[in-house]
Amino acid sequence: MAPPTSTCTAALDVALLPLFRHDVDWAQLRAVGKGRRSPLAALVPEEGEHLMQLADIGRIAGVGRAAAAQWRRRLPGFPASSGGKGTNPYLRTADVIQWLLAHRKLTMPSAAC
Template sequence: MPGCSWQHPGPCDVLPVAYPEVDWPALRALGKGRRSPLAALTAEEHQAVNLAQLAQIAGVGRAAAANWRRRHPDFPAATGGTEASPTFERGEAVRWLRAHGKLHVPARPRRSATVTVAGGQIVTLCSPDLMVRDGWEELGGFIERDAPMPWPRADLARVEIPGHAPVAVDQAHVDISHAASPTRRHLRLTWRADRRRSISTSGESAGD
């Protein structure tokens, strides 16, 4: 899986671990036009963590994080706060936790989904989530900020989701919102079930 290419590189399944304060299930189930849970985070919260927050990311108590800081000379240097309550750059802290085996990422992260837009542009979605309800289907995931995604509608020549046969979709609704990262956005594609058609491995419609 490609790296997340922001302050803490690594598989995109790290995002929910690095940002435990975000209600990720609520984000994935967010209805069109609703305020994203990510909007509650300030720019400072995106970038900085104190020892208590770092401990929360690692799933330990603050005392353990403070002990790591004392015992490990390569522990990230404080970038702000006070002597009694220092803060650290979140990406550096997550990289350190991961390098020292202290970041508990789910053992089986979801693979990426791939969307080929009519015209040939290919967009990769990390942590894809597919929902089906009331005759509608929704595919959400995290994309690079500069990914070539048309808006507000797009014809999808090929949609490949792990565990599902490839499909094509006519006139999918496109909703793009900010993610908890300076280089990623959250993409949600919504379409009526009757606008989706199966395609063969060669890319032709199954009925062609």
């Protein structure tokens, strides 16, 4: 018999939702009272690869787009572009998050599921 499974959402996934789910009214979500069903329960996971730009990287790391551009030019191992133009590239979100965490540019709360 297989052990029971439970859904565990990583803090990072939740933190990045506003960047990728523009269909959610975030002001309404924040106003949901205790004991009320969250509108997040109705979200369906999106398929495909998530991409972000330098401005998105700066936003989640708490710096400006220029700082993210400097990291891209000067620091080793910055993720390669997956599209876009030279000054406005698209990068794979998973690669960017791994790089930010590895270079201590982003800290995530530790929580057990």
